[in-house]
Amino acid sequence: MNTITLSTKDYGSFDLAVVGGGCTGTFAAIRAARLGLKVAIIEKSSCFGGVATNSLVGVWHTLLDMDYKEQIIGGLTDEVEQVLLKNGNARLENTRSVGICFDPNAMKVVLDDFVVKSNIKVFFCTFYNSLVMENGKIDKIVVGNKDGIGTISAKFFIDATGDGDLCRDAGLESYVADAIQPPSPTAFLSGSIKNDIGKLIVEHGAEFGLDDDWGWDARVPGFDDVTFRADFHIFGRMCNNTEDLTAAEIEGRKKIYALDALLKKYDDPKLGVLALCSQIGVRETVHYKTIFTANEHDLLMGKSYDDTVMKGTYRVDIHHQHDNGITFKYLNGVTETFYGKSNRLVLGDWRQDEGITTPYALYYQIPFEILVQDKVSNLIPVGRMLNADDGAFGALRVMVNLNQLGEAAGVAAYLALDENKAVTDICGKKVQELLRKGGSLV
Ligand SMILES: Cc1cc2nc3c(=O)[nH]c(=O)nc-3n(C[C@H](O)[C@H](O)[C@H](O)COP(=O)(O)OP(=O)(O)OC[C@H]3O[C@@H](n4cnc5c(N)ncnc54)[C@H](O)[C@@H]3O)c2cc1C
Known part of the structure; x- marks a missing residue:
């Protein structure tokens, strides 16, 4: 050896x-x-x-x-x-x-x-x-x-x-x-988009190899016509190993440029990718055991601790691994699941489902442990x-x-x-x- x-x-x-x-x-x-x-x-x-x-x-x-x-x-x-x-x-x-x-x-x-x-x-x-x-x-x-x-x-x-x-x-x-939350490639897009991108992807995505996948965007501050885009997920990849991470980076960039081509053809030839992410956005890989395990129920009920070191209100937000959907659950009971680019919405109320009648918590807490x-x-x-x-x-x-x-x-x-x-x-x-x-x- x-x-x-x-x-x-x-x-x-x-x-x-x-x-x-x-x-x-x-x-x-x-x-x-x-x-x-x-x-x-x-x-x-x-x-x-x-x-x-x-x-x-x-x-x-x-x-x-x-x-x-x-x-x-x-x-x-x-x-x-x-x-x-x-x-x-x-x-x-x-x-x-x-x-x-x-x-x-x-x-x-x-x-x-x-x-x-x-x-x-x-x-x-x-x-x-x-x-x-x-x-x-x-x-x-x-x-x-x-x-x-x-x-x-x-x-x-x-x-x-x-x-x-x-x-x-x-x-x-x-x-x-x-079902780990899948990663997303991201980019800045330059130019004013005339159409609803979701609708365009539903209508023409297949021509460019793009799925009817849930995504989101945001206008970048300081610029008139630059938007951040996270339109797609890369499924079935575990980004803490080099083989999957490499494959996800390559597939992610390909999807962004497929969107670029779709928009140039069906919206405006002057639209284009201004910047690609330098690392694919990884949502989840492996977790490590510590003394305290956070659980959804205590979190959404606003359970308090003597040694709270973190407070928050951000909703439970789960990007599905298998069906192009996303589920949100809020402290006030509202439950929303959106599917695909059309944002088909299924509404619920987890507090009602559990028969909870006390006032909702104004924030959740996490202890030092x-x-x-x-x-x-x-x-x-x-x-x-x-x-x-x-x-x-x-x-x-x-x-x-x-x-x-x-x-x-x-x-x-x-x-x-x-x-x-x-x-x-x-x-x-x-x-x-x-x-x-x-x-x-x-
Ligand atoms: C597409 C996407 C959209 C999201 N949207 C939002 C949002 O709108 N708002 C929000 O708040 N959160 C959002 N999140 C979640 C949030 O951004 C992440 O959960 C959070 O940033 C994770 O923080 P972290 O410090 O654990 O990891 P990271 O932010 O990934 O930081 C880890 C750092 O460690 C470095 N590193 C890793 N390995 C090594 C090594 N071996 N040696 C040296 N350095 C190393 C990395 O380069 C990186 O800088 C989003 C996530 C994704 C993927």
């Missing part, structure tokens, strides 16, 4: 290494750095934001409660929104579908600025590869970048890779939902790999929610190091107190 010997460089030692610079990981890193930790963030692409930037998804949901009266989400989400709005890079809508709509390119610059001001060591274009464990703890991680292969040492680690790459390598218990696993004492998993049933995942997976959990992870890392404790011994109420001191409304 041949052995490969790798010579690795030393890329430094830190209090905290955050792997994955989506909004979740970025906010974790900033909160920890603001509390005084020496923080490194490792991101495989060239910018922060993850799906918000590389997949062009420029929508954060409302920070207000169900009645639009009380602000329930603050912290870094609010700080970043204020900058985007002040600079004219975002539009405030405050509806159930859209809180603010922002320009993903501007988001990259704003996040850069927040991170640079927090004195965080940034490793862009750096891919986390593997880890080295010692006595039940992660000692260092191995990364690859333009400088070669190297190690980053830290006392504490946050896995914000979305897919839980560190959790996988540390041997944490995982599970996969029966959703971030706590008991296998590795210096690791917190945070992001879309979270531990939840299908319905709770459908609600929690959006950015205004994961942003808050990211902040909680950063604060918890600080407490673990300050008090020399394993992650299982961190006091959730102390995390909550520090979050509040830093501007969160939990």
Whole structure:
């Protein structure tokens, strides 16, 4: 058998290494750095934001409660929104579908600025590869970048890779939902569309290999005639393995350009794709077990906890894997399922079905224990790999929610190091107190 010997460089030692610079990981890193930790963030692409930037998804949901009266989400989400709005890079809508709509390119610059001001060591274009464990703890991680292969040492680690790459390598218990929410290719389209795109796809999609699939779009702020488009899903692909991810990227781009050709032929030859996502939008892959499992019923009933670290109102939102539909369930009971481009709607009321007559909850809550696993004492998993049933995942997976959990992870890392404790011994109420001191409304 041949052995490969790798010579690795030393890329430094830190209090905290955050792997994955989506909004979740970025906010974790900033909160920890603001509390005084020496923080490194490792991101495989060239910018922060993850799906918000590389997949062009420029929508954060409302920070207000169900009645639009009380602000329930603050912290870094609010700080970043204020900058985007002040600079004219975002539009405030405050509806159930859209809180603010922002320009993903501007988001990259704003996040850069927040991170640079927090004195965080940034490793862009750096891919986390593997880890080295010692006595039940992660000692260092191995990364690859333009400088070669190297190690980053830290006392504490946050896995914000979305897919839980560190959790996988540390041997944490995982599970996969029966019907994972499928990924979507996204793009910016330039030009004024005369027709209803959904109708055009229903009428002519087959000619271009396009399905009658549910999708959505949003006008990009700051431009008269640029729309964000997420018209299609790629079914049957599990995007945490390279073969499926590669196939999904190729199939996704093909679908976007099939739409481009359809629109040029049947709407206006001047319409065209202005930008393709640099990474397909991945909704769900694998989940990792933590002490607390979020479940749809408690979530939608607004169950409260002593150590709440996240509040939200975003509806349960499940993109079907098998029938081109999407289901929404709201705190107030409304249940909607839409099918295909015609948006055929089936309405219901889950509260009525369950015979619930008490007033609906104005928001839901999640306790600190959703971030706590008991296998590795210096690791917190945070992001879309979270531990939840299908319905709770459908609600929690959006950015205004994961942003808050990211902040909680950063604060918890600080407490673990300050008090020399394993992650299982961190006091959730102390995390909550520090979050509040830093501007969160939990
Ligand atoms: C098409 C689509 C539309 C959506 N619409 C909305 C919406 O309108 N509003 C909303 O709030 N949410 C929306 N969501 C959901 C939301 O965007 C995601 O659930 C959320 O961004 C996930 O956050 P995350 O931090 O877990 O993952 P990500 O945002 O994917 O961030 C993970 C980061 O880790 C990096 N990374 C991964 N692996 C490695 C590695 N090995 N080494 C180094 N870096 C690594 C990635 O490059 C990425 O930057 C949408 C999702 C999709 C796919």
